[in-house]
Amino acid sequence: MDVYKKSFRYDNSKSEEEMDGRKGPWTEEEDSVLKAYVNIHGEGRWNSVARYSGLRRTGKSCRLRWLNYMRPEIKRGNISLEEQLLILELHSRWGNRWSKIAQHLPGRTDNEIKNYWRTRVQKQAKQLKCDVNSKQFKDAMRYVWIPRLIERIRASSQSTSGQPPTITNITIESGSVQVDPSFLPELSGTSSDSQVSSVTDLTDCYNPQSVPNYPNNIRNGSGFENTAAEAWESSMETVWNEENIWFLQQQLHDEVL
DNA sequence: AATTATTACAACCGCATGGTC
């Protein structure tokens, strides 16, 4: 599932770099060498990997390539709704502790989560003309974005009976998270989505004056097109274990009460 | 159809941390 197989055009052909240590995108040959070496010797000792594998890369580079791209358990593809929810929740608690957050998302790397945050979440904040750490934006996330995600997760679980247990089993105190689904911001990230419109939705629906009495005051959002988002969501692969579900339930419980 | 703007994400960098001598 190599979605991202771009061929960057760093100048990889310089013989000096070949001697001193290459930079830029990894080639398939390099990947093969790294994979073979790690399969034999295991992870860690990255400087040794760099030194003895024949790769002209730094230990750092080898480590990064392995952890963020080549590990067999790496999950590729779009971030699922459940994963988005977990990222938002955990980030609200831990801030930019990407590595820590990633530990609770099996198959996802800190780099991927960081990229998700920067490209999606920070962009929303920018559109709202507020800082990502501001109360305004945190309220928008807490009272608009997250409930929306929960609703969508619930909806998707109801439409897929017989599925393994998922995060959709979360129980939230009645009345605490009741938001008109059509009101909430678009979160999807497919290339077919209109990034601008999704941002505009969040901007439009967020009304600082009405928020203090949330959740009852969140109303009147205009709907927006979900087609692309739903197509994207339906293609998601979600792997959840009991521990993750329990963990998120705790997170949500703490937030709601 | 061509050009410009935006998005996604791999990879790099600098700094922090921890282990060893």
Add this chain to the structure above:
DNA sequence: CGACCATGCGGTTGTAATAAT
């Protein structure tokens, strides 16, 4: 204790792909 080295982490950059104009 301090110097050195390896590794980990978070911020940032660069570029291909895609969307918008």
